Amino acid sequence: MSPDTHAHARLLLQLCPGVSLKEEAGGILSARYDRETLPLGKFSAGARSRAAELASGVQIFPARARDAPEDKEILDAGRRLALHGLVEYRLVGADGKDMAIIEPQMRDYAPRLPHIDEATPLVLSRFAYLRRRGEDMVLESPRANAAVMLCDARLASALASLAKPRTAAELRAEGMFPGAELLALLCDCQMLHPFDAGKGLRASEGDDALLLWEFHDLLFHARSTNGRHANPTGGLYAHARLVPQPPAVRPAWPGPAIDLTKFPGASDSACAALLRARHSERVYDDQHPITLAEVARLLDGAARIVSRQSIGDGGGDEPGLDIAARPYPSGGASYELELYLAVGRCEGLPRGFYHYDAERHALVAIAANDRQLGALIDDGQFAMGAPWPPQILITIAARFGRVSWKYSGFAYALILKHVGVLMQTLYLMSTEMNLGACAIGVGDIDLFSRITGLPFHVEGPVGHMAIGSRAADGGSDRL
Ligand SMILES: Cc1cc2nc3c(=O)[nH]c(=O)nc-3n(C[C@H](O)[C@H](O)[C@H](O)COP(=O)(O)O)c2cc1C
Structure with missing residues (x-):
């Protein structure tokens, strides 16, 4: 991974596949998805024309030179859309290729790019994990308010090298630097955190209450209820077409059975x-x-x-x-x-x-x-x-x-x-x-x-x- 490949990565706000925007009378915009309509409110003419770019992506970082009020309107619309899982953020490298897609998991998510001190060692959170989802590789963590789909396979090795604390400068020297923007996004999502050699790995997580949590327990808690992920949940019968319903009563084991019905029941209890x-x-x-x-x-x-x-x-x-x-x-x-x-x-x-x-x-x-x-x-x-x-x-x-x-x-x-x-x-x-x-x-x-x-x-x-x-x-x- 060349040190300068991602030197000027851009972050775009974009509608998820299957989502479209419709302009109603009076400057009102609404989002359409899965035969549903989500009203977004009234927008200025400038914001409406910017919103038209949401299908292919509106650049939110680096910010445009002047502070355009329509950009703020678009960002607010992005937050509202994120609340319903209708937008994602694309990190695009200087070569114009997608590096990562950031998928909001929580209602208040909007990406921030904190300044990363090049001399501070960073380390992967022990709660972050990389897994295959369909044909994609996704970086997730029960602590994070977004999931990060890696579009460039080389990023996985760069992240793996952060199992040991490393500074941005060291990553550059090893040819493993994934770009300041991605490091910043992952720090913001608490998938990476600064490492303090005096404290050690666990205490460097910066939250004493995490000491008592094991990886699988925190993941189970965050994923098996609502509020901290954007996965579909509930009685969806997702496998009903693939597999018949397991029987309500377990088929009997073979062999003789001892009849209990001849004993008094609990009707008097x-x-x-x-x-x-x-x-x-x-x-x-x-x-x-x-x-x-x-x-x-x-x-x-x-x-x-x-x-x-x-x-x-x-x-x-x-x-x-x-x-x-x-x-x-x-x-x-x-x-x-x-x-x-x-x-x-x-x-x-x-x-x-x-x-x-x-x-x-x-x-x-x-x-x-x-x-x-x-x-x-x-x-x-x-x-x-x-x-x-x-x-x-x-x-x-x-x-x-x-x-x-x-x-x-x-x-x-x-x-x-x-x-x-x-x-x-x-x-x-x-x-x-x-x-x-x-x-x-x-x-x-x-x-x-x-x-x-x-x-x-x-x-x-x-x-x-x-x-x-x-x-x-x-x-x-x-x-
Ligand atoms: C852990 C647990 C979670 C449940 N969650 C729901 C629920 O979200 N919505 C609901 O309507 N009923 C819920 N129920 C109730 C069950 O549907 C109900 O116990 C079951 O249908 C048997 O009916 P009964 O409780 O009237 O005997 C839950 C029950 C348990 C034990």
Whole structure:
């Protein structure tokens, strides 16, 4: 890779394949894709003529000599389009060939090119990985707000050489310099970071909370819910045409079977009766919303801290543990799950966002802007396919470090198991209280982060639960 090949790389903002812009009356632009229309608002005549270039790419770096107001309009339109995954950024080398396509993964992404000090060693993040996607090579990271498709195969070797810290000057000397712009973009995406020899590799990541994360756990967390990637998710039946549905009941193993039906069943068990009465309800009685007293009883029964204990004195091989037990089991008595309530309708409790303080058995209001609160509750409605928003959407958030401080290899998997246990506990308590409840597996981890200000890898959603007063017809039974 020649040292000067990419000396003057340009960055272009471009519509994704299959997306087009249409000019409506009154200077309004809208984007068309997949038979959908996204209105973008009113644009000046200058911006509209610039927007026409979005199909082939509008240069955003280097910026044009004068600060044209229409460029700002185009950049804002780019951010709005990125929100829906409709734009990408092309890094084009001085030879006019594409070096990389930057694909926004998060709603607020717009590329920045921070200044790279030629004398500072850079190193690949341990969370960055290169993989084949179709016939492309894509650089990704659960920390990054964009993915980078490498168009020039030589860039992969240049990046591989950054497994060891190297300065731009060293990369140049080795013929591995991928261009200042690409280095800057990758630093901005946290796929590269400066290396401080005094601190070592991990501490140079610049975020103490990352110390407790393993690569596969952070990737699993960021990719298996919404908010930090732009991949399609949900019940898409993506493989239904290729493979028949696996049977609902496992085919029996061959050989003799011991008949259990001749033994008494559990019909006289109060616990079995509660388990069988439990079902998911997605529509609630908004004429008679859930009350604060019911919320208090539900949380008291399902989630309140029931005892505190310190085990081990730290004298042996293992450090001592401080435990705050709750009514459900938790691997290693970690009890890392926290409940946050987005309250839409509740008698006696104002609309708002609350943390359940499981020790004091109290709700603590957290300032959240109403639009974000509405978005959280609407996400719950959407996930349930319900006609109306739930009265309360509970976010089950994990304080990840409580588990990964102790466990290696399976910390995140353990957390997801705990979520299932807590969901069933909330379901059973709701059933016993004649409340409606529905578990929700997926939420927007970025939205929660923006509401609370908590970094997504410190404390964040791992499940949700909608609750409300039971509707007379028992709510809908959609899957
Ligand atoms: C982890 C988990 C995630 C779920 N996610 C959703 C969801 O996103 N939307 C929904 O409508 N139901 C969801 N459900 C509810 C299931 O659809 C429901 O439990 C299943 O259809 C069986 O019905 P039942 O709960 O009434 O017995 C979820 C359940 C679980 C346990």
